[in-house]
Amino acid sequence: MKKIYEKNELLFAIVWIVVYCLVSIPVRGSLGDESMAMLAGLAVIAAGILIFVKRFHLEQTYGLIKWSGSAKDYLYFLPMLGLMTGNLWGGVGIAYSGIGQVFAVLSMLLVGFIEELIFRGFLFRALLKRNSPSLAITISAVTFGIGHIVNLFAGQADMETLIQVFFAIAWGFLFTFVFYKSASLWVCIIVHGLVDVFSKFAAHESNSELVYIIVTILISAAYCGYLSKKQTALKWE
Numbered sequence: 001m002k003k004i005y006e007k008n009e010l011l012f013a014i015v016w017i018v019v020y021c022l023v024s025i026p027v028r029g030s031l032g033d034e035s036m037a038m039l040a041g042l043a044v045i046a047a048g049i050l051i052f053v054k055r056f057h058l059e060q061t062y063g064l065i066k067w068s069g070s071a072k073d074y075l076y077f078l079p080m081l082g083l084m085t086g087n088l089w090g091g092v093g094i095a096y097s098g099i100g101q102v103f104a105v106l107s108m109l110l111v112g113f114i115e116e117l118i119f120r121g122f123l124f125r126a127l128l129k130r131n132s133p134s135l136a137i138t139i140s141a142v143t144f145g146i147g148h149i150v151n152l153f154a155g156q157a158d159m160e161t162l163i164q165v166f167f168a169i170a171w172g173f174l175f176t177f178v179f180y181k182s183a184s185l186w187v188c189i190i191v192h193g194l195v196d197v198f199s200k201f202a203a204h205e206s207n208s209e210l211v212y213i214i215v216t217i218l219i220s221a222a223y224c225g226y227l228s229k230k231q232t233a234l235k236w237e
Contacts, residue, residue: 001052009129013122017147020045020114033107033200034100042110049117062121063185069233074182079223080174080191083216087198090208095200104200112193119144119172120179120188128180128236137176145169167213170220171195177224183233 005012023041031037052058059065071077096104119140127136145168149161175188 002056005052005056009122009126013118013126016049016118016122020118021147024111032096032100033104034096036103039103039107039110042107042114046110046114049114053117060183061125062117063179063183063188065184065186067182067184067186069182069184073230074178075223075226077178077187077191079219080178080187083171083174083212083219084191084194085198086212086216087195087202089212090205091203092201093203095202101200105197108196108200109193111196112191113189115144116175116179116185116189116192119147120175120185124176124179133180133236137173137180140176141169141172144172144175163210163213167216170213170217173224174220177227180236181227181230181232 001012001015004015023045024038027035027038027041053062053064094101123143124136124140127139130136131139145165147168149165171192175192178188179185
């Protein structure tokens with residue numbers, strides 16, 4: 001991985017995305033998010049990412065640093081925190097029984113960590129070195145959203161997947177803007193993980209899910225517009 005990283009950071013990011021998909025899709029499709037195999041696979045990927053970042057002292061490069069900005073400048077992250085609860089707007093339910101629910105919750109937390117590092121950390125940083133900030137943010141966000149098409153191979157319905165793509169693109173813009181402006185990825189990791197966790201406690205009422213998606217797109221657009229006017233925390237390469 002080190003040789004790929006030093007030679008081509010964009011290829012490095014793509015390799016991690018491919019590895020993540022090759023591990024998660026087959027397991028999710030055959031055994032589900034509630035399986036021990038899913039949790040173990042995600043844990044190995046997360047550990048590999050963390051070891052690489054720590055070994056080569058890339059914590060600041062990829063946003064694994066303490067967030068030190070003014071919360072007021074980010075509206076105290078209230079838009080993100082409000083949207084984070086959206087999966088619960090239609091009611092609360094338990095996706096799996098017993099230990100399966102525990103495995104699913106832990107897996108979703110790992111998904112938040114992994115996806116933020118590979119899409120916002122690795123991919124966005126690589127794109128930013130080659131493109132303008134606006135283009136890098138757009139490509140990162142859209143790639144993140146379109147990437148959810150792979151859920152089709154895990155047995156998810158066509159329409160549900162299409163809706164999820166637009167939903168994920170909105171979140172992708174939001175997360176990338178926050179990372180670009182603050183230089184820290186921790187807020188994104190935490191919120192992303194909890195969005196996924198709450199999906200395992202959702203009643204999945206169709207009307208509320210549609211409302212959640214529409215509200216997410218609108219608030220994301222407004223919040224990103226607001227953040228675009230804020231000064232960045234550091235000078236990006």
